Amino acid sequence: MAAPGPQLPKKMQSNFNIRLGTLIAFSTLLGLINAFYIPGFSIKSYVDDEPIPLQVNKVYSDRSQLQYAYYDLPFVCPPTGKKHAGYASGRSISLNLGEVLRGDRIMTSDYDLVMGQDQECQYLCSHRTDRQGVKRARELIEEGYVAEWIVDNLPGATSFVTVDRAHKYYAAGFKIGYKDFSPVTGKPRYYINNHITLVVRYRQAPGRAGNRGGKVIVGFEVYTRSIEAAHRDSTGCPQDVHGDTNGMEMFIAPNNTKLASLYPSSSYLPAEDDNDDGSTLNIPYSYSVYFREDNSIDWSKRWDLYFNNQEDSNVIHWLAIINSLVICSLLTVIVIMIINKTYRQVRGKDSAGDEGKMLLKRKPLGNGTRSPRFREKALAGLLEQKSPTDRDDDNSSDDEYVEDITGWKLLHGDIFRAPPYAGYLAPLIGSGMQLVFMATGLLILSCFGILNPSFRGGFVSVGIGLFVFAGVVSGYFSSRLYKTFGGLHWRKNTLIQTALLFPGLLFTTIFILNLFVWAQASSTALPFSTLIGLIALMLLIQLPLVYLGSWYGFHQSQPYEHPTKTNSVPRTVPEQAWYTQSIYAALIAGFVPFAVVFIELLFVFRSLWQDKSGYYYVFGFLSIVSLVGILTVVEVTIVATYIMLCQENYNWWWQSVFIGGGSSFWIFLYCIVFYYTKLKIHGFISGLLFFSYSFLACTVYGLLTGTVGFLTAYAFVRRIYG
Secondary structure (H helix, E strand, O other): OOOOOOOOOHHHHHHHHHHHHHHHHHHHHHHHHHOOOOOOOOOOOOOOOOEEEEEEEEEOOOOOOEEHHHOOOOOOOOOOOOEEEOOOOOOOOOOOOHHHHOOOOEEEEOOEEOOOEEEEEEEEEEEEEEEEEEEHHHHHHHHOOOEEEEEEEEEEEEEEEOOOOOOOEEEEEEEOOOEOOOOOOOEEEEOOOOOOEEEEEEEEHHHHHOOOOOOEEEEEEEEEOOOOOEEEEEOOOOOOOOOOOOOOEEEOOOOOOHHHHHOOOOOOOOOOOOOOOOOOEEEEEEEEEEEEOOOOOOHHHOOHHOHHHHHHHHHHHHHHHHHHHHHHHHHHHHHHHHHHHHHHHHHHHHHHOOOHHHHHHHHHOOOOOOOOOHHHHHHHHHOOOOOOHHHHHHHHHHHHHHHHOOOHHOOOOOOOOOOOOHHHHHHHHHHHHHHHHHHHHHHHHOOOOOOOOOOHHHHHHHHHHHHHHHHHHHHHHHHHHHHOOOOOOOOHHHHHHHOOOHHHHHHHHHHHHHHHHHHHOOOOOOOHHHHHHHHHHHHHHHHHHHHHHHHHHHHHHHOOOOOOOOOOOOOOOOOHHHHHHHHHHHHHHHHHHHHHHHHHHHHHHHHHHHHOOOOOHHHHHHHHHHHHHHHHHHHHHHHHHHHHHOOOOOHHHHHHHHHHHOOOHHHHHHHHHHHHHHHOOHHHHHHHHHHHHHHHHHHHHHHHHHHHHHHHHHHHHHHHHO
């Protein structure tokens, strides 16, 4: 009869079943939440003939990482300062920190919108721009820049319908112009969209406001046209707004007289003239406004049209979850087998009692000879003849004794030896705990709809706030671990290494990148006042909180207790297999968590880099994949740590961090592949920003998962040696 397979103790099986059931229930709950959001804390209603403010923000492109404030463009109508909807045009709107960091520059405009009043055509201005302004417009049109305007917190959108005309969806923003080619010369021509049609969709407001005639805005669509400067009436509007007319080409004829003087000995004159000779191009701007009632859209669902291809994407999201669960399940089986084997070995060792301890003491270290007990039996065999069966039993028994005292059990006197550079490991783990707290808070708030696209810049603002106030957590874990390692200078560990090391490196990198963006006059560049504000947050709020947590962790808390004592003389680590060395182990182990999350990463990358007119909104799916990914990091760390200990290598402290954060290398490699295969970004500055911010994001992710790996290995090692 075959021997029964390894079985977990009943108590451990019960705990595992409870935890597995909780995980499944939690994942189901998150799946139901996946696209739920709270689009605002209050509903703004308008009555008939009430002015509605229109705000202009910025222009951006999927082909560039540089954004520009709308009113900084040299070819658009500048604000006049007149009041519209109670606000003077050109007035900056107060922005939260996240909006500033994402490049928003929201200002009031001269566009008049009045609830319920259609305007067939309204003249805005005629703006004269020079050759440099025309050149700038052509460059932005070539790069595919789109403008973002805002009405009632909704971004102006370009409307699309699916191929079967069954669904309608929005893409935030509208093209500032378009490009075609001359049928005669074949050269490119650039046209500016100088007539804007605004369609505001509304419905009756809910509750008492609706009973009083209030209306709420549920859609804001923008349609663009390019209309030539000729054939206009006395008001400045085109004579035929909706007819087929020529476009407003961004072109100023070259000054051949000046070019001939510049190139006197050449028979060829350039077709383009970039020299400022005082020539200008007059660009008339106008707009139309239409209000349309639409009862098919609830106010709470008005953002759904911006989430295009939702049904098709959901299928892929579920496939990503299934992929991650399959990988995680396989690892779970391996971890259960390791825990079960370790548990049986520990129980077997405990049942051996004092006899096992005596054998452990008698075992010579590293000489490969047999135990004294075996040699005594061999000498006794000269006086007493034994049968072959008895000799086989003796040999088998001796091999079992040797097996009992090899592998990870030999490291009990070195397993908790303080690692090299412990003074840097402790603050890194503290900063990692800070990131874990921040990421957990962001995912929870996003799943319950508090952070959503209508809360513009909210994700970044709340993330920075959570990171700053998590300084208490960072200081506590850093100082307590530092004390465990035997550190004495806790103030140095607090002020220099924990509070300033990681945040300081991040800020310095962002500041250097900001210098490049400043030179491009882009709104992506952080204002000087914002940089001062970030420094104030770090020095005046985060640093005192880190100091408070460090003081409590060092003076009011005991160091972490270890179940074994550390020998005075360190044990020699035998030669290791190639796959257990730091770099190779981190790369091999890191690929598994990357395989869990890479499908969901594709959607995140698309929203951040490829399709900036869309929004990432399925935070429920992201939370499930993140949870499974973290669980995979835990299991991979346990497996890798166990293999290392079986190789009699007790240097697991730093190795656990590298193994936990190993997937960040594969994610950065994925960023490089995504850049060259999916994106159309070009230009040195845009490429520099992409790779720099991708590297920073991967570093943050690596430190977060590395901290999870460290905590997992620490708990695992304390458990098996306890």
